Amino acid sequence: MKYKELAKTGEKVSVVGLGCMGMSAAYGKADDTESVATLEYALDLGINFWDTADIYGNGANEELISKVLVPNRNKIFIATKFGFRIRGDEGDVFVGGESYVDASPKWMRQAVEDSLRRLKIETIDLYYAHRVDPNVPVEETVGAMAELVKEGKVRYLGLSECTPEDLKRAYAVHPITAVQSEYSLLTRGVEDAILPLTKELGITLVPFAPLSRGLITNKLDVSSLASNDFRKNLPRYQGEYLDNNQKLSAAFAELAESKNCSPAQFAIAWVMAQSDNIIPIPGTKRRKYLEENAGAADIELTAKDLEDIEAIVRKYPNIGPRYSARENKFVKK
């Protein structure tokens, strides 16, 4: 594995991280035994930048991770998030539950204690506001998060899916180490303003869903997704968009194979090639995929590769919106 400094922290994290959400939420049935084996294998592979959130499985993901985190605390850089809640604190934020954003200092105080208890650690390495709260000035949220740094409960701060304006306002209150936003071949919104701004401010951009939630791997059988799989309700997995995206993924896979790598590796390498300040967190709950994804660290794309990839995306432009109205309302424009 190769390592890279997380923005201005002196911390070396693996150039390919690990998204843990799918182990407990969003993508069908959990298999805790394989998930724990995957976390342990991540240690063997040197993947030390792990991502979770309080809302993934309503705390179940943090509890699962604690099994491997606690005995290996010094080997793992753990990131978690707060700010999504479910009305009545019941149900699933991804499917069916009535979710809302609460990034108020009052909720953050409870959320951080809950995360520390579930993770069974004393300090969270990187603590993100999962979304910027439309009802709370970002200065208040980040001001409260900065108190947690002073108290030693968290080490570094991050924002997820923030606007450039929010990021500037937040940064004026306390240094922001990482911005986590969706970024993949199929989701390129950050290229307009967030990516340039993170470069300017010296912040790490952590692309989530770098595999387009599995779509770009050309291995996802959409017809067999479980009934509670979050992707079933997303526009890209339906109708004309799905048709476009399957053709795009098939062409991408063919190109990847001609370069002797898997489509997943090619897609992760593409994200990493976009800027030096990028550290993606591909998600998996399987050792097999984890090992494959780790291989992306050694893939260097040429200018010709990048051109060939762009040509495929141009050929299949009808990708569709990344979210349905339900999820879109949590993303500030």
Ligand SMILES: NC(=O)c1ccc[n+]([C@@H]2O[C@H](COP(=O)([O-])OP(=O)(O)OC[C@H]3O[C@@H](n4cnc5c(N)ncnc54)[C@H](OP(=O)(O)O)[C@@H]3O)[C@@H](O)[C@H]2O)c1
């Ligand atoms: N900040 C936010 O709002 C936000 C939102 C979404 C996600 N995230 C974070 O970002 C992480 C990554 O995103 P994501 O998991 O949603 O999407 P992703 O990384 O784009 O894709 C995950 C999907 O790809 C599949 N996959 C992984 N490696 C593969 C391979 N080599 N070949 C074929 N399929 C492969 C996984 O299958 P299996 O599940 O079967 O392994 C899973 O279905 C999450 O785990 C979470 O920590 C953050």
